[in-house]
Amino acid sequence: xxxxxxxxxxxxxxxxxxMEQEEGRLLPVGLELLGKGRELADEMGEVLTAVILxxxxxxxxxEALRYGADEVLLADHPLLTGFNTDAxxxxxxxxxxxxxxxxxxxxxxxxxxxxxxxxxxxxxxGLTAHVTRLEVDKESSLLxxxxxxxxxxxxAVIKTEFGRPQMxxxxxxxxxxxxxxxxxRGKVERVDVRLRQSDIRCRVLEREVVPAxxxxxxxxxxxxxxxxxxxxxxxxxxxxxxxxxxxVTRPLVDIxxxxxxxxxxxxxxxxxxxxxxxxxxxxxxxxVAGLRDADTVxxxxxxxxxxxxxxxxxxxVGDIFEILPRLLEELEGKVMVV
Amino acid sequence: MVPKPEEVxxxxxxxxxxxxxxxxxxxxPDKNALETALRLKEAHGGTVTLISMGPPLFRKYLELCLGxxxxxxxxxxxxxxxxxxxxxxxxxxxxGIQKLKTCDLVICGEESSDASTAQVPPGLAxxxxxxxxxxxxxVAVHGNTVRARRTLGSSYEILEADMxxxxxxxxxxxxxxxPDFDRVEExxxxxxxxxxxxxxxxxxxxxxxxxxxxxxxxxxxxxEPVERKREFLxxxxxxxxxxxxxALEPFLEA
Ligand SMILES: Cc1cc2nc3c(=O)[nH]c(=O)nc-3n(C[C@H](O)[C@H](O)[C@H](O)COP(=O)(O)OP(=O)(O)OC[C@H]3O[C@@H](n4cnc5c(N)ncnc54)[C@H](O)[C@@H]3O)c2cc1C
Ligand SMILES: Nc1ncnc2c1ncn2[C@@H]1O[C@H](COP(=O)(O)O)[C@@H](O)[C@H]1O
Numbered sequence: 001x002x003x004x005x006x007x008x009x010x011x012x013x014x015x016x017x018x019m020e021q022e023e024g025r026l027l028p029v030g031l032e033l034l035g036k037g038r039e040l041a042d043e044m045g046e047v048l049t050a051v052i053l054x055x056x057x058x059x060x061x062x063e064a065l066r067y068g069a070d071e072v073l074l075a076d077h078p079l080l081t082g083f084n085t086d087a088x089x090x091x092x093x094x095x096x097x098x099x100x101x102x103x104x105x106x107x108x109x110x111x112x113x114x115x116x117x118x119x120x121x122x123x124x125x126g127l128t129a130h131v132t133r134l135e136v137d138k139e140s141s142l143l144x145x146x147x148x149x150x151x152x153x154x155x156a157v158i159k160t161e162f163g164r165p166q167m168x169x170x171x172x173x174x175x176x177x178x179x180x181x182x183x184x185r186g187k188v189e190r191v192d193v194r195l196r197q198s199d200i201r202c203r204v205l206e207r208e209v210v211p212a213x214x215x216x217x218x219x220x221x222x223x224x225x226x227x228x229x230x231x232x233x234x235x236x237x238x239x240x241x242x243x244x245x246x247x248v249t250r251p252l253v254d255i256x257x258x259x260x261x262x263x264x265x266x267x268x269x270x271x272x273x274x275x276x277x278x279x280x281x282x283x284x285x286x287x288v289a290g291l292r293d294a295d296t297v298x299x300x301x302x303x304x305x306x307x308x309x310x311x312x313x314x315x316x317v318g319d320i321f322e323i324l325p326r327l328l329e330e331l332e333g334k335v336m337v338v
Numbered sequence: 339m340v341p342k343p344e345e346v347x348x349x350x351x352x353x354x355x356x357x358x359x360x361x362x363x364x365x366x367p368d369k370n371a372l373e374t375a376l377r378l379k380e381a382h383g384g385t386v387t388l389i390s391m392g393p394p395l396f397r398k399y400l401e402l403c404l405g406x407x408x409x410x411x412x413x414x415x416x417x418x419x420x421x422x423x424x425x426x427x428x429x430x431x432x433x434g435i436q437k438l439k440t441c442d443l444v445i446c447g448e449e450s451s452d453a454s455t456a457q458v459p460p461g462l463a464x465x466x467x468x469x470x471x472x473x474x475x476x477v478a479v480h481g482n483t484v485r486a487r488r489t490l491g492s493s494y495e496i497l498e499a500d501m502x503x504x505x506x507x508x509x510x511x512x513x514x515x516x517p518d519f520d521r522v523e524e525x526x527x528x529x530x531x532x533x534x535x536x537x538x539x540x541x542x543x544x545x546x547x548x549x550x551x552x553x554x555x556x557x558x559x560x561x562e563p564v565e566r567k568r569e570f571l572x573x574x575x576x577x578x579x580x581x582x583x584x585a586l587e588p589f590l591e592a
Contacts, residue, residue: 085460085470110490114472117460121428126552129455137556148561155561163552201469202499205485209493220589242586254510261492266454267509275589286451292564298585304570313567314585316578323579330583331590 012164014101015041018092019052019064020112022082023209026052026060029107031067031177033170036134037105038068038178040143043136046102049073051095053088055081061188066180070187073099077193079200082207083111086200089118095191096123101165103143105134108169116169126160127167130266132174142166148289173216173270213261218245220275223264225249225287227280227301227320230257234324235279241331247271249281264290280320283308300324364399367447367509374477374507375445376407376515382479384442385409389434391419391427397531404525405517412438416535421548424453428461430546433539435466443484444504448473459506469499475511 017037019030034050041048050064053075061072073095079087092115096104104119106112108130120127133146137159145168146155160166215221222244224235230252239246248258250265264271266289278299281287288311291297299312302319309315316323375386388403388411390396400411414434422430435441444466449456456472463470471477474486475494484503488495499505525531536546543549571581 085472110473110488113456114460114470117424117455117457117472118464118470120457120552121425121461121464124425124552126554127424127455127457128553129453129457144556146559155559157556157559158553159556160552161554202471202497202503204495205498206496207493208495209490242589251510259492260489267449275586277586296589297566298582300582309568309570311564311566313569314582315568315570316582317570318575318578322575323582326575326579327582330579331586 007162007164009102009162009164012100012102013046014049014099014103015044015046016049016051016101016104016165017069018104018106018112018115019050019060020083020107020109021052021054021057021060024054024057024060026063027107027109027172028177029109029112029170029172030064032172032175033105033107034064034068035178036170036175040103040134040136041070044102044141047071049101051075051092053077053080053091058188063180065184065186065188066182068178068181068184072186072188074188074190075193076190077195079195079197080193082204083115084200084204085114085118085202087195088115089122090199091193091195092119093122094194096165104165104167106167106169108171112169116167120167123165125163125165125167126158127169128158128160129169131168131170134168134170134175143168171270173272210259210261213245214269215245215247215262215264216269216272218247218271218273220244220277221247221271221273222277222279223247223249223271223281224252224258224279225281226251227282228252230255232257234320237328238277238279238324241328242275242277244275244277249284249287266290278308278312279324281308282306283311362395362399364402365447365450367449367507369447369514370509370511371445371447371507372403372406372408373512373514374505375443377512378443378477378479379407387412387438387441389431389438390414391422391430391434394533397533398526400531401522401525402517404530405519405522406515407518407521409530411531413531413533414535414539415533416537416546418536418543418547418549421551422546423551423553424455424457424461425552426546426550428458429465429550430536430539430541431458432462432465433541434534435462437534437539442501442503443479444468444502445477446504446506448506448508456506459504463504466502466504469501469503471497471499471503471505473508474505475508477505477507 017033020027048070050069050072128145131145135144142159143166146157222239247262247264253263265287270290271294274295276294276297297312298314299308300316304317386408388408391414446459471486476487478485571578
């Protein structure tokens with residue numbers, strides 16, 4: 001084991017962004033990290049490198065250059081077509097051990113978190129999860145990664161002093177990609193992939209990628225909690241009257257009332273909506289984490305002590321099943337013209 | 339065990355977390371993990387051992403879980419474990435699991451609701467050199483393999499992993515049973531719970547706890563609070579409905 005302190009940190013150079021691809025397309029979070037990575041790499045005086053694993057991914061390398069990378073490393077191999085935890089961990093660990101980057105950022109997606117968690121132990125280094133703010137420490141030039149705890153009321157600023165690369169997984173939707181620059185050029189290098197079938201102990205038998213509705217960017221949204229009793233009819237009616245999308249709290253997904261893509265919260269979607277109407281949700285910290293970037297929050301709950309009211313602009317104490325039918329009548333005739 | 343997230347506050351002077359007043363609860367996905375283990379035991383036999391790293395007060399939660407049907411529990415408890423990030427946490431848990439000698443499946447929750455890193459299960463797979471399935475919502479055993487449905491947002495994949503394996507289970511993926519309180523009582527203070535310290539695991543002080551952690555808290559700051567108006571609509575039902583419709587009006591014209 002690599003005991004903290006043994007490491008010669010100055011051997012580690014380069015600012016890397018791992019770009020996750022799915023079905024041959026780069027996920028937005030990778031482009032967002034290249035945007036932020038550009039700024040931080042310049043501040044640290046590091047080269048910004050995009051790393052992409054997959055099969056037939058040359059075009060993705062060019063795309064990463066347009067979005068700000070100085071250079072790209074491509075690991076192109078039939079066993080890397082889709083995410084496989086064993087194959088991806090081995091290939092990433094090999095590249096990192098050979099080239100010794102100083103920083104490695106990854107998206108805090110399901111696959112990104114799986115891979116990052118293994119790499120940190122395999123490489124003996126520090127990993128910070130679900131980061132929402134990144135900066136460079138002026139004194140030490142170390143990466144400072146801020147993590148919201150407990151519903152965002154507290155931010156812990158974390159650094160890795162001993163251990164390289166300094167690793168963080170970053171939540172999707174936090175940073176903005178750069179405008180693509182079509183004339184930007186850079187080196188695209190193919191790395192050697194040493195991978196055998198026997199390296200793979202966990203096999204993907206079936207994969208179903210459902211193109212998901214992105215409720216995060218809905219202008220107006222009605223979010224149902226358990227207080228609706230899973231009765232989506234009233235919710236849908238209100239959504240129709242307001243030309244709004246619909247979302248739900250996690251327990252409604254768990255009982256099968258709505259698909260996972262409609263879940264709002266820390267393990268679901270963060271809303272950037274102008275209007276969010278929350279119906280019968282208690283306001284658990286995991287849920288309200290998804291409301292932080294919304295403009296106006298209106299909440300309806302029969303319990304006047306419900307924590308959701310601390311997170312709302314307009315608070316309505318009352319029973320959904322009494323108020324909504326009357327509200328729908330009231331709204332009739334005021335229905336907007338789009 | 340995790341503190342209820344809503345009840346943890348930041349001490350504005352010392353900039354440290356105040357968990358003392360927060361009520362502790364079992365980490366919700368860990369209940370789903372235990373339920374998964376108990377169902378596999380019912381289907382295939384074997385024993386379910388609980389393993390947890392934490393202070394002595396965790397014992398009473400382990401007794402509750404024994405009441406749900408687990409066979410025995412190991413509490414990894416030592417002052418030197420304190421302050422661990424996920425690196426020494428997964429190392430310590432891995433040493434405890436290795437000391438059990440036989441283990442086909444290590445079932446975890448998807449993430450802890452206080453740290454929310456989801457890094458311990460992949461870390462365990464590395465230390466133990468086992469295969470890994472994260473974020474599963476269905477888990478079955480076929481011969482020497484575990485078959486699981488892994489959730490990926492709205493998508494999913496079916497995986498087949500060689501055993502021994504580490505599997506993490508998502509919250510809400512099953513309905514955890516209630517503890518049998520006679521069994522909880524029987525577990526209380528019994529030798530069903532064993533406590534192992536660092537020395538029992540052959541771990542050195544520099545490898546564990548705060549000293550064995552690579553990540554360091556540089557500082558704790560208050561998050562930018564979201565300023566909400568918190569305007570309560572007054573009056574009876576009719577007045578509230580009218581006021582609510584009015585509040586929605588600007589958005590109708592958007
Ligand atoms: C690791 C982890 C991750 C999680 N991630 C998420 C996440 O991303 N998103 C998420 O939502 N949750 C998440 N959760 C779950 C979260 O902690 C809460 O359990 C969940 O948000 C509660 O959902 P709810 O508010 O709909 O239900 P409840 O907490 O049961 O609240 C129901 C509310 O409805 C009110 N009510 C009941 N009847 C009526 C009525 N007739 N009229 C008006 N009001 C009524 C009640 O007063 C109550 O406040 C996560 C949990 C864990 C452990
Ligand atoms: N101290 C611990 N003791 C036992 N299990 C743990 C501990 N910390 C984390 N885990 C397990 O790892 C899962 C993920 O936790 P985390 O990586 O901290 O988000 C949890 O749901 C637990 O199953």
